[in-house]
Amino acid sequence: MTAKASSDSAREIPEATVARLPVYLRALVTLSDAGTETCSSEELATAAGVNSAKLRKDLSYLGSYGTRGVGYDVDYLRYQIAREIGVTQDWPVVIVGIGNLGHALANYSGFRSRGFRVVALLDADPERHQEVVAGVDVRPFDDLEQIVAEQGVAIGVIATPAVAAQDVANRMVAAGIRSILNFAPVVLAVPDDVDVRKVDLSIELQILAYHEQRKANAS
Amino acid sequence: MTAKASSDSAREIPEATVARLPVYLRALVTLSDAGTETCSSEELATAAGVNSAKLRKDLSYLGSYGTRGVGYDVDYLRYQIAREIGVTQDWPVVIVGIGNLGHALANYSGFRSRGFRVVALLDADPERHQEVVAGVDVRPFDDLEQIVAEQGVAIGVIATPAVAAQDVANRMVAAGIRSILNFAPVVLAVPDDVDVRKVDLSIELQILAYHEQRKANAS
DNA sequence: TAGATTGTTAATCGATTAACAATC
DNA sequence: TAGATTGTTAATCGATTAACAATC
Numbered sequence: 001m002t003a004k005a006s007s008d009s010a011r012e013i014p015e016a017t018v019a020r021l022p023v024y025l026r027a028l029v030t031l032s033d034a035g036t037e038t039c040s041s042e043e044l045a046t047a048a049g050v051n052s053a054k055l056r057k058d059l060s061y062l063g064s065y066g067t068r069g070v071g072y073d074v075d076y077l078r079y080q081i082a083r084e085i086g087v088t089q090d091w092p093v094v095i096v097g098i099g100n101l102g103h104a105l106a107n108y109s110g111f112r113s114r115g116f117r118v119v120a121l122l123d124a125d126p127e128r129h130q131e132v133v134a135g136v137d138v139r140p141f142d143d144l145e146q147i148v149a150e151q152g153v154a155i156g157v158i159a160t161p162a163v164a165a166q167d168v169a170n171r172m173v174a175a176g177i178r179s180i181l182n183f184a185p186v187v188l189a190v191p192d193d194v195d196v197r198k199v200d201l202s203i204e205l206q207i208l209a210y211h212e213q214r215k216a217n218a219s
Numbered sequence: 220m221t222a223k224a225s226s227d228s229a230r231e232i233p234e235a236t237v238a239r240l241p242v243y244l245r246a247l248v249t250l251s252d253a254g255t256e257t258c259s260s261e262e263l264a265t266a267a268g269v270n271s272a273k274l275r276k277d278l279s280y281l282g283s284y285g286t287r288g289v290g291y292d293v294d295y296l297r298y299q300i301a302r303e304i305g306v307t308q309d310w311p312v313v314i315v316g317i318g319n320l321g322h323a324l325a326n327y328s329g330f331r332s333r334g335f336r337v338v339a340l341l342d343a344d345p346e347r348h349q350e351v352v353a354g355v356d357v358r359p360f361d362d363l364e365q366i367v368a369e370q371g372v373a374i375g376v377i378a379t380p381a382v383a384a385q386d387v388a389n390r391m392v393a394a395g396i397r398s399i400l401n402f403a404p405v406v407l408a409v410p411d412d413v414d415v416r417k418v419d420l421s422i423e424l425q426i427l428a429y430h431e432q433r434k435a436n437a438s
Numbered sequence: 439t440a441g442a443t444t445g446t447t448a449a450t451c452g453a454t455t456a457a458c459a460a461t462c
Numbered sequence: 463t464a465g466a467t468t469g470t471t472a473a474t475c476g477a478t479t480a481a482c483a484a485t486c
Contacts, residue, residue, distance in 0.1 A: 016477060022425040026404065040443065049406035052443095053479050060445055068444040069486040085425050086432030093424070100326045104319035110404055110421040115428065154431050155424065178434055179427040181420075185245060185329055187268035195430045197423050201400075202329040204416045205312070205374065206241040206304050208398040209334065211414045212373050213305030215397055235453060259467065271467095272455050279469055287468040288462040 013084075017058045021085050023048045024055070028078040040071040087115030092153045094177075096168050097160030098123040098131070098138050101183055105159055106134040119151045124164070141168070148175040155179045162186045169196075232303075236277045240304050242267045243274070247297040259290040306334030311372045313396075315387050316379030317342040317350070317357050320402055324378055325353040338370045343383070360387075367394040374398045381405045388415075 027047035031039055041059075045052040059065065059072075065080050066072045082088050093116050095105055105111075106121055121133055124141040131138045139147075147153060156172040158165050158180060165184035172180060179195045182188055185203075188196050246266035250258055260278075264271040278284065278291075284299050285291045301307050312335050314324055324330075325340055340352055343360040350357045358366075366372060375391040377384050377399060384403035391399060398414045401407055404422075407415050 014476070018429050019422075019426055021429070022419075022422040023406070025425075026422075027406075041445095042443085047406070051479075053481090054477090056443095056445065057478080064445070066444050067486060068484070069442045071443070084429070086428045087425060091424075091428050091431070100323035104323040105420065107319045108420060111424065114421045114425065116421070116424050154435075155427055179431045181423050181427060187242070187246075187266070193434070195427055197427055199418055199420070199423060200241075201324065201327060201418070202333045202335070203238075203241040203245075204400055204418060205310075205330065205335055206244075206306060206333065207238055208374055208400060208414055208416055209305045209310050210237050210240070210303070212310070212398045215412070216373075233453070260469095261467085270455075272457090273453090275467095275469065276454080283469070285468050286462060287460070288466045290467070 013061045017061055020048070020050065020054075020058055021081055023050075024058070025078065025081045025085065025087075028074055028081065032074050032078055036074050038071050039074055041066070044072065082115075089115065091116050091155055092119040092151045093117065093155045093157060094120045094122060094144070094147060094151075094153045095157045095159060096122045096141060096144070096172075097158060097164070097184075098128055098133060099159065099161075102159040103133055105157060105183075106136065116155070119153060120147045122147075124160075141171075144171055145175045148172075148177060153177060155181065157181045157183070158188075159183045232280045236280055239267070239269065239273075239277055240300055242269075243277070244297065244300045244304065244306075247293055247300065250293050251297060255293050257290050258293055260285070263291065301334075308334065310335050310374055311338040311370045312336065312374045312376060313339045313341060313363070313366060313370075313372045314376045314378060315341045315360060315363070315391075316377060316383070316403075317347055317352060318378065318380075321378040322352055324376060324402075325355065335374070338372060339366045341366075343379075360390075363390055364394045367391075367396060372396060374400065377401045377403050377407075379403055 024044065027044055031047065041052040041056045045055040048055065062080060062084050065077050093111065095102055095118060098106065098121050102121065106118055111118060118136060121136050121138045122141045122144060123138050128138045129140060154177065156177040158168050160168055162184045165182065165186050166188060169180060169188045169190055173190055173194055178193060180188070180190070182196055182198045185200055190196055243263065246263055250266065260271045260275045264274040267274065281299060281303050284296050312330065314321055314337060317325065317340050321340065325337055330337060337355060340355050340357045341360045341363060342357050347357045348359060373396065375396040377387050379387055381403045384401060384405050385407060388399060388407045388409055392409055392413055397412060401415055401417050404419050409415055
C-alpha cells in the first residue's frame with residue numbers, strides 16, 4: 001500500500017523524539033489557549049522544558065513547518081504534531097482492573113481531551129460489576145474479546161495487581177490489542193509486534209531516592 | 220567529608236543504569252521469594268526484561284558482586300543493589316493533592332514495601348480535611364513546612380490539578396524538599412539542585428498511539 | 439538591506455552490544 | 463583440568479548540542 005497525501009511523513013522518527021512530541025503538543029495547546037499565534041523555537045522550547053536546538057532538531061524530523069526569521073504558527077504546528085502522533089483521531093481504550101488506580105485512570109480527564117476514549121472498564125471481581133465509574137459500567141473481564149472486536153479497541157491499560165497482569169496481557173494480545181500501558185509492577189512477556197509501555201510508581205521513587213541519597217552524602 | 224566503609228561506591232553510575240537498578244532489585248526479590256539462592260546474569264536479565272550484556276555492564280558499575288563460573292548470590296546482590304539505590308533506609312514521603320490519583324497513591328502498597336513511608340497527605344480543600352485515607356489524616360496544605368521539618372521529608376509527590384502544581388512545587392522547594400515526583404501534566408520550573416521526575420499518563424498513551432498508527436498504516 | 443530565526447551539519451557525548459580474557 | 467560464567471574491552475549505535483548557512 002502506498003502512502004497518502006503526505007508521503008514525506010514516512011520518515012523514521014527517533015524514539016527519543018517521539019517521546020517528546022506530546023510534550024511539545026501540550027505546550028502548543030497552552031500557548032494557543034493563551035491566544036498566542038506565533039512562537040519562536042526558543043519560546044516553545046522553554047515552555048516544553050528542553051533547549052531550542054533539541055526542539056528544532058526534533059521538529060525537523062516531521063518536516064519544515066516554521067518560517068525563518070519569524071518562528072512557528074502555533075495552531076498550524078499544533079495540528080501537524082497532533083497528526084504525526086495520531087491524536088487527530090479518537091483512540092478507544094479499555095482499562096482492566098478497577099481498583100484505586102483504575103478508578104483514578106477512569107476519571108482522568110486528560111485522556112478524553114487528548115484523543116482517547118475509555119470505552120470499557122473490566123474487572124474480574126463480580127463484586128465490582130455493580131459499579132459505574134466515570135459514567136462507564138464496570139463489566140466482567142470475560143467480555144474483553146467481544147468489546148475489543150465491537151469497539152475496535154487498539155490500546156489496553158492494565159491496572160490490576162501484579163499477579164494478574166501477565167494473564168490480562170495474554171488475553172489482550174489474543175483479542176488483537178497491540179499496544180499496552182502497564183501499571184502493574186511486573187515485566188510483561190509479549191510478542192515482538194506488541195508495544196508495552198510501563199509506568200511504575202515505586203521505580204520512579206527509587207530513582208529519586210538514589211539521587212537524594214547522593215545529595216545527602218555530598219553535604 | 221570522606222566516604223565511609225565502602226569508599227568505592229563513589230563511582231559515577233550512568234543515568235540509564237540507575238533507572239534499571241530498581242528493575243533488577245524487584246526481579247531479585249521475586250527470585251528470593253521463590254527460594255532461588257543463585258542466578259546467572261542470563262537468568263536475572265530475562266527476569267528483568269533486558270539482555271545479559273547490559274545487565275552485567277550495569278552491575279559492573281556497582282562493583283564485583285558475582286562469582287565467575289557460578290553467578291550471583293540472590294540475597295547478597297539484592298542487598299548490594301538496595302544499598303546502592305538507598306532503600307535499605309526508610310524515606311518519608313508527603314503526597315499533595317488527595318483526589319482520585321492521590322487516593323490511589325496513598326493506598327499503593329508498593330511504596331511501603333520498597334522503602335517509602337507516606338507520612339502525610341495534604342490538600343488545599345478544607346472539605347477533604349475530615350478524611351482519613353490509608354490510615355493517614357488528610358491535613359491542610361499549609362502544614363507542609365511544619366511536616367517537612369518535623370518528619371525530615373525529602374521526597375514530595377504532586378498529585379494536584381495542573382494549575383496548582385507549580386505553586387505546590389515552589390512551596391516544597393522552599394520547605395527544603397529536593398526530590399519531587401510530579402503527576403500533574405505541566406513542566407515544573409525548579410532550581411538546579413532539585414530533582415523532578417514526571418509521570419504523565421496521557422503522554423504514555425500518546426506514544427503508544429504514535430506506534431499504533433504506524434502499525435495500522437503499515438498493514 | 440539588516441535583523442531574526444529556522445533547518446541542518448558535524449562534533450560530541452552517552453548507551454548498547456558482542457566478544458572474550460579472566461577466573462571460579 | 464574442563465566447563466561455566468563473570469567483568470571488561472572495544473566497536474557500534476543513537477541522542478544531544480553548538481554553530482551557522484539558508485532564508486524569511
